[in-house]
Structures are given as structure tokens and as C-alpha cells.
Amino acid sequence: MRRYSAFAIVREAARHHLGWERAWASPSPKARYDAVIVGAGGHGLATAYYLGKNHGITNLAVIEKGWLGGGNTGRNTTIIRSNYLQDPSAAIYEKSRSLYETMSQDLNYNVMFSPRGVMMLAQTEHEVRGYRRTAHANALQGVATEFIAPERVRELCPIINIDGPRYPVLGALWQPRGGTARHDAVAWGYARACSAMGMDIIQQCEVTGVQSTNGKVTGVRTTKGDIATGKLGIVVAGHSGVLAEMAGFRLPVESVALQALVSEPIKPCMDVVVMANTVHGYMSQSDKGEMVIGGGADGYNNYTQRGSFHHIEETVRALIETFPMISRLKMLRQWGGIVDMTGDRSPILSKTPLEGCFINCGWGTGGFKAIPGSGWGFAELMAKGHSPLTAAFGLERFREGRFVDESVAAGVAH
Ligand SMILES: Cc1cc2nc3c(=O)[nH]c(=O)nc-3n(C[C@H](O)[C@H](O)[C@H](O)COP(=O)(O)OP(=O)(O)OC[C@H]3O[C@@H](n4cnc5c(N)ncnc54)[C@H](O)[C@@H]3O)c2cc1C
Numbered sequence: 001m002r003r004y005s006a007f008a009i010v011r012e013a014a015r016h017h018l019g020w021e022r023a024w025a026s027p028s029p030k031a032r033y034d035a036v037i038v039g040a041g042g043h044g045l046a047t048a049y050y051l052g053k054n055h056g057i058t059n060l061a062v063i064e065k066g067w068l069g070g071g072n073t074g075r076n077t078t079i080i081r082s083n084y085l086q087d088p089s090a091a092i093y094e095k096s097r098s099l100y101e102t103m104s105q106d107l108n109y110n111v112m113f114s115p116r117g118v119m120m121l122a123q124t125e126h127e128v129r130g131y132r133r134t135a136h137a138n139a140l141q142g143v144a145t146e147f148i149a150p151e152r153v154r155e156l157c158p159i160i161n162i163d164g165p166r167y168p169v170l171g172a173l174w175q176p177r178g179g180t181a182r183h184d185a186v187a188w189g190y191a192r193a194c195s196a197m198g199m200d201i202i203q204q205c206e207v208t209g210v211q212s213t214n215g216k217v218t219g220v221r222t223t224k225g226d227i228a229t230g231k232l233g234i235v236v237a238g239h240s241g242v243l244a245e246m247a248g249f250r251l252p253v254e255s256v257a258l259q260a261l262v263s264e265p266i267k268p269c270m271d272v273v274v275m276a277n278t279v280h281g282y283m284s285q286s287d288k289g290e291m292v293i294g295g296g297a298d299g300y301n302n303y304t305q306r307g308s309f310h311h312i313e314e315t316v317r318a319l320i321e322t323f324p325m326i327s328r329l330k331m332l333r334q335w336g337g338i339v340d341m342t343g344d345r346s347p348i349l350s351k352t353p354l355e356g357c358f359i360n361c362g363w364g365t366g367g368f369k370a371i372p373g374s375g376w377g378f379a380e381l382m383a384k385g386h387s388p389l390t391a392a393f394g395l396e397r398f399r400e401g402r403f404v405d406e407s408v409a410a411g412v413a414h
Contacts, residue, residue, distance in 0.1 A: 023191070029061060032228040038233070042371035043360055043371055045069075047375045050378075052194065054376070055383035077294040078180040080115075080180060081178035088391070089404060090138065091389060115177045117176045118178030121277070122169070122173070123276065144176065147171055157274055190375075217355065235378070237339065247352060251359070261335075264290065271285070290332065295312060304336065341365070346392075
């Protein structure tokens with residue numbers, strides 16, 4: 001694989017851009033692989049990448065029923081932060097955030113990581129107390145956050161209405177090295193690097209069954225034929241329950257639609273990410289100038305990948321209260337993804353009752369930020385059978401009552 005560089009751009013410009021290679025190969029599946037990952041979202045591809053890079057497992061296939069990055073990875077609002085409350089969460093999200101800092105260099109692919117800062121507004125006394133507590137916890141965890149006063153909020157983001165009619169801004173939890181990245185590029189960058197290591201990324205290929213003998217996984221049935229493997233990673237976000245059923249176990253997750261929308265592009269007016277969880281809405285400005293707006297999750301389980309109209313209305317109404325200047329903006333596009341949520345709002349990275357079969361799911365409304373850290377930890381779990389990053393996120397915690405409660409830090413009303 002040729003390296004992308006400024007020199008390569010100049011060279012290709014001189015020959016009308018006819019010399020670029022395909023970023024990744026599109027092979028037919030082989031009969032057997034050392035490891036198979038189901039799901040070519042960010043988490044599946046990152047797992048494959050770190051299995052190759054950190055553990056030398058490259059005879060591997062990533063199987064995707066649609067197109068790579070076409071699930072939640074290509075549908076999210078790209079917020080990256082690590083200001084979670086519990087130690088195991090802070091560890092995996094901070095590992096992830098720090099990997100984002102060097103991802104473009106590591107993958108030789110510009111993922112446009114923009115550490116512009118993320119603020120979570122406190123608009124009730126309860127939120128003030130909660131975010132102060134998180135800031136203290138983050139200080140002990142080595143995660144750089146601080147609780148800032150309303151004046152500082154105004155300085156950082158002048159378009160916020162600090163004295164909102166219902167919920168004035170009382171302060172904010174501020175993470176200066178949080179930010180955003182280009183979501184498709186994260187999937188594409190990992191896919192290109194995996195393909196360069198000799199892995200097979202097989203798109204338009206649905207897994208329809210999991211095969212096993214004597215309690216051990218032996219392969220998967222797909223729409224392109226059976227594939228044998230002794231190591232299976234299920235990384236399918238909103239379809240985790242469906243795949244778990246194929247593998248013969250149940251998961252404590254619910255799938256719901258979560259939606260987002262963008263406005264028409266406008267001149268730069270906001271260079272931080274703002275989350276307003278009390279009124280419920282979050283917003284950042286893309287490089288194109290569009291205001292990227294995150295909405296709420298549906299209040300009932302579904303696989304629609306659409307979202308409903310009343311959520312758009314509620315989200316926009318809430319944001320107009322916080323950012324009155326957006327009231328004249330036209331909204332351009334709206335879309336939804338299917339997110340998989342656990343009761344404690346923390347992910348599951350775990351062995352399963354089927355030997356050789358591992359599951360990575362439950363990232364809910366906040367897994368984009370976790371892609372590299374999750375891939376790193378889940379690859380270690382699949383390769384070695386344990387990982388310090390994933391130890392607290394096993395399935396057994398639901399049986400034993402050892403929840404990693406992040407229902408507040410998850411930041412989205414659900
Ligand atoms: C509207 C919205 C906004 C969000 N905003 C943020 C945010 O700002 N910050 C943040 O951190 N997170 C956010 N998230 C959450 C984040 O997008 C997800 O947690 C993350 O992308 C999950 O990645 P994944 O790789 O696990 O899943 P996905 O990207 O969904 O990938 C799973 C893949 O599995 C494939 N698959 C499913 N079934 C099968 C099968 N049977 N066979 C083969 N392939 C299969 C799917 O086609 C899909 O491509 C948001 C999500 C949504 C929907």
C-alpha cells in the first residue's frame with residue numbers, strides 16, 4: 001500500500017489523479033480464517049486492526065452485511081470525550097481519546113481529529129453537583145476536565161444564552177482535549193490499514209447463523225457461504241441481540257433508534273462542542289459550516305434506523321432556547337441509527353457462554369468516541385482471553401450486580 005503524503009498528492013495531481021490505488025480490496029471469503037469479526041463498523045474494524053498490529057493475527061475476515069461504516073459509525077454526531085464517572089469507564093474512554101490524538105499518523109489516514117473542547121452544560125443545581133463530582137473523579141483518574149463558571153462558558157461559546165428562560169446556565173463540565181473526528185474517515189482509515197495487513201473485508205455479506213460443536217464456536221453461516229473459524233468477535237451494535245440469539249445466548253440490551261440532524265451551512269460561529277443535557281440537545285459546527293445536532297433516543301425498542309418527527313421538534317425547540325441565533329436556520333437532513341443500550345449504560349466487552357465467541361456491544365448513544373480504545377481492549381481480550389481495559393465490562397456483571405453505572409455521564413436522555 002502506497003503511503004498518503006503531501007508528495008503523493010502533488011504526484012497524483014500531475015497525472016490527473018489516475019494513479020490512486022483502491023483503499024481496500026474486495027475479496028471473496030475464504031473457507032477458513034483464524035478469526036472472524038462480524039460487523040465492519042468502527043469497533044469491528046478497530047478490533048481487527050489491533051488484532052493484527054498488537055497480536056499478529058492477520059488471517060482474519062471482517063464480515064459486513066451492508067457497506068463498511070454504514071451503521072452507527074457513519075451516522076453519529078462524532079463527539080469525543082472521556083469525562084465519565086467510574087474508573088473503568090474513564091480508563092477505556094481516555095485510552096480511546098488519547099489514541100484519537102495520533103490516529104491520523106498511526107493509520108496514515110486523515111481522520112480530522114479536532115480537539116476543540118467539549119462542554120456539558122449544568123442547568124440545574126443537581127447537574128452542578130453531579131458535574132463537580134465528575135470533575136473531582138476525573139482529576140483522580142488523570143482525565144483533564146474542570147468545572148467552569150457561566151462567565152467562562154460565555155467566553156468559550158458566545159452564542160449560548162446563559163440566562164435562558166427556563167434553565168439558566170449555572171456552569172459546565174469542560175474537557176479541553178475532547179472534540180470531534182470525521183466518522184467515515186475513522187472507518188475508512190482502519191479498513192485501509194486492515195486490508196494492507198492482508199485481512200479480508202467482505203461487504204454485502206450477512207451472517208445468518210453461528211455454528212458450534214460441543215459448546216465451541218466452529219464458524220459462521222453467511223449469504224456468501226459458510227466460513228470456519230475458532231475465534232469469533234460479534235461487533236454489530238443495534239443487532240447484537242439478533243447475533244447473540246444465533247449463538248445461543250441472551251443479552252441484557254435494548255435496541256432503539258437515535259437520531260441526528262444538520263442545518264444548512266453558515267459562517268463559523270462556534271468552535272467548541274456543547275451538550276445541553278437538561279433541555280436535551282447537543283451541537284457542534286462541522287468544517288463545512290453545518291450545525292450538527294444530536295437528538296434523543298426513541299422511547300420504545302425498534303430497528304427502524306429512522307427516528308421520529310416529534311424528536312426533531314423537541315430537540316430543535318430545546319436548542320433554540322440555548323442558542324437563540326439558530327431559530328432562523330433551515331434544517332437540511334435528518335437520519336437515525338440503531339443503538340444498543342444496557343441497563344447501566346456501559347458497554348459489554350466479554351467472553352460469552354459459547355467458547356471462542358466474544359461480544360462487543362452496548363455502547364449505546366456514545367460509542368464513536370470509544371472506537372480505538374474498545375478495539376484495543378477487545379483485540380487483547382480475543383487474543384489473550386483477558387484485558388485490563390475490558391475486565392469490568394464482562395457479561396457476568398449483570399448476574400453479579402457489579403454495574404458500572406454511567407447513566408448520568410452517558411449524557412443523553414434515555
Ligand atoms: C444519531 C447518532 C448519534 C450519535 N452520536 C454519538 C456521538 O456524538 N459520540 C459518540 O461517541 N457516539 C455517538 N453515537 C453512538 C455511536 O455511533 C455508536 O456507539 C458506534 O458507532 C457503534 O459502532 P459499532 O462499530 O459498534 O456499530 P456500527 O457502526 O453500527 O457497526 C455495526 C455493523 O454491523 C453490521 N451488521 C449487523 N448485523 C450484521 C450481520 N448479521 N451480518 C454482518 N454484519 C452485520 C451493520 O451493518 C453495521 O455496519 C451516536 C449514534 C447515533 C445513531
